[in-house]
Amino acid sequence: MNVVVVGAGYVGLVTAACLAESGNQVVCVDHDQARVALLLAGGVPIYEPGLEDMVQRNLQAGRLTFTQSIREAMAHADVVFIAVGTPPKEDGSADLQHVLTVARQIGQHLQAFAVVVNKSTVPVGTAAAVRSEIHAQLAIRGERGLDVAVVSNPEFLKEGAAIDDFMRPDRIVIGVPDSAEGERARHLLTRLYMPFNRHHDRTVWMDVVSAELTKYAANAMLATRISFMNEMALLADGLGADIDSVRRGIGADQRIGHSFLYAGTGYGGSCFPKDTRALVHAAAARGATMCVVEAVEKVNTAQKQALVTTVRRVFGDKLAGRRFAIWGLAFKPNTDDMREAPSRTVIGALVQMGAQVVAFDPVAQHTAHAALADDLGPAVFAPGGAVQLADNAMDALDGVDALLLLTEWKCFQNPDFLGMGGRMRRKVVFDGRNVYDPAVMQELGFAYVGIGRRNESGRALLNKELAHWVTGDAHHHLTAQARNEAIAQMVAI
Ligand SMILES: NC(=O)c1ccc[n+]([C@@H]2O[C@H](COP(=O)([O-])OP(=O)(O)OC[C@H]3O[C@@H](n4cnc5c(N)ncnc54)[C@H](O)[C@@H]3O)[C@@H](O)[C@H]2O)c1
Structure with missing residues (x-):
């Protein structure tokens, strides 16, 4: 089948590569010249495990190519995927300008019947808007015999596991119009998705509007679970309960799973924040209030400050002369995506309070550099500036007052704790992803604060019972043995 995918980002590139891998002839279009040049040279502009190999393999096999020209690509298109960005506008609504531009171009260059698939996350009613845009262009061209079927096929892939999610999806949601064109679309898409349905049919067919809403409902539900646990973690902290025990206790219920x-420093990324806001906005435009989703968003905004609050409780508001290590910058592991990453909020707040920050991420160093320069101004990275990127995780720890873990990359999960302690000025760890076991950290002599994790050293640290240990340098001058005894005494509080 001849497939065009417009947009070579996380969704478009994965869709294009996976459809080429299953034998289709795929042209992937992007208006970004540098991106297309890089892709044609076998490079990949984003980090996604397995993607680069798949792109190169299919380029070499002649099943996949890249172009800036949608006109060229449209010449033999059976199916056209729209996978361009739908960023949030100031008011929280989804910005559809890229989607509608592509629709216009499809109308300008359509040569024969094609199925147009909205894969971008778009508000209810967008398929109808895309169809009108295409029809308007066909009318301008005087093409009365040409038509399209516009369907909604939202994407549910997870960055970091995108190839696997596309190749072995939990479900494929497709909304088709109730018309003869809709039937043609159903027929073509059944064929296109057949390789991903061999084990059993995962396609959930429905009407277009329901498919559009399904994507927002899915993301809102997942975001709700995260905010719910973050709110529970806050309460757990207050009550002296351990949120991880609570998580295991409720997750064992099959109705919950x-x-x-996982409680943490809040969700980020390109989807949950913008999609929950867009849902609230879409409801408001129809006079409705999404009470649950609004609360989810509010809890998440507050949660991104959770570790900042912890730092302030321990070190105060004036952080001049303080140095903090950050492990993990991407909004989650296995991606380099920095969109709405909690690290941006945390680093911004620390810098504003006068701190020095030394950060490390195994993959997102480049994207983080761009995002933080954008947020804080490029001068933060100048010599003597407030933010540095370390070459590796251990180097980030030299002389720091505390380590803040913000992304649960595997490489941070079982580090050389003894080596860490030797490099840090103070053995203080604020674990924003609850990766470490509080009891083990205590045994190792770290003062440890997680999110909703009950433990004595964290409690003592937050209650300033260890203020002398955090603010004074006394232990620095002790012998190793005396220092260990002091820490043992500290963790025994
Ligand atoms: N990233 C995810 O995990 C994910 C998952 C599911 C759904 N989605 C949705 O999929 C859509 C795309 O997301 P993404 O993360 O892939 O975005 P992205 O920003 O990574 O990629 C978008 C690409 O589209 C290109 N583009 C924009 N306008 C264009 C135009 N007029 N012509 C040609 N190319 C154009 C951009 O240059 C960019 O390469 C969004 O609606 C998003 O909400 C994203």
């Missing part, structure tokens, strides 16, 4: 129940 274990996924998306």
Whole structure:
């Protein structure tokens, strides 16, 4: 089948590569010249495990190519995917300008019947808007015999596991119009998705509007679970309960399940924040209030400040002369995506309070550099500026007052704790992803604060019972043995 995918980002590139891998002839279009040049040279502009190999393999096999020209690409298109960005506008609504531009171009260059698939996350009613835009262009061209079927096929892939999600999806949601064109679309898409449905049919067919809403409902539900657990963690902190025990206790209930129940520093990324806001906005435009989703968003905004609050409780508001290590910058592991990453909020707040920050991420160094320069001004990276990127995780720890773990990359999960302690000025760890076991950290002599994790050193640290240890340098001058005894005494409080 001849497939065009417009947009070579996380969704478009994965869609294009996976459809080429299953034998289709795929042209991927992007208006970004540098991106297209890089892709044609076998490079990949984003970090996604397995993607680069797949792109190169299919380029070499002649099944996949890249172009800036949608006109060229449209010459033999059976199916055209729209996978361009839908960023949030100031008011929280989805900005559809890229989607509608592509629709216009499809109308300008359509040669024969094609199925137009909205893969971008778009508000209810967008398929109808895309169809009108295409029809308007066909009318200008005087093309009365040409038509399209516009369907909604929202994407549910997770960055970091995108190839696997596309190749082995939980479900494929497709909304088709109730018309003869809709039937043609159903027929073509059944064929296109057949390789991903061999084990059993995962396609959930529905009407277009329901498919559009399904994507927002899915993201809102997942975001709700995260905010729910973050709110519970706050209460757990207050009550002296351990949120991880609570998580295991409720997750074992099959009606609840274990996924998306981790308390942390809040969700980020290109989807949950913008999609929850867009949902609230879409409801408001129809006079409705999404009470639950609004609360989810509010809890998340507050949660991004959770570790900042912890730092302030321990070190005060004036952080001049303080140095903090950050492990993890991407909004989650296995991606370089910095969109709405909690690290941006945390680093911004620390810098504003006068701190020095030394950060490390195994993959997102480049994207983080661009995002933080954008947020804080490029001068933060100048010599003597407030932010540095370290070459590796251990180097980030030299002389720091505390380590803040913000992304649960595997490489941070079982580090050389003894080596860490030797490099840090103070053995203080604020764990924004609850990666470490509080009891083990205590045994190792770290003062440890997680999110909703009950433990004595964290409690003592927050209650300033260890203020002398955090603010004074006394232990620096002790012998190793005396220092260990002091820490043992500290963690015994
Ligand atoms: N990233 C995810 O995990 C994810 C998951 C599911 C759904 N989505 C949705 O999919 C859509 C795309 O997201 P993404 O993360 O892939 O975005 P992205 O920003 O990574 O990629 C978008 C690409 O579209 C290109 N583009 C924009 N306008 C264009 C035009 N007029 N012509 C040609 N190319 C154009 C951009 O240059 C960019 O390469 C969004 O609606 C998003 O909400 C994203």
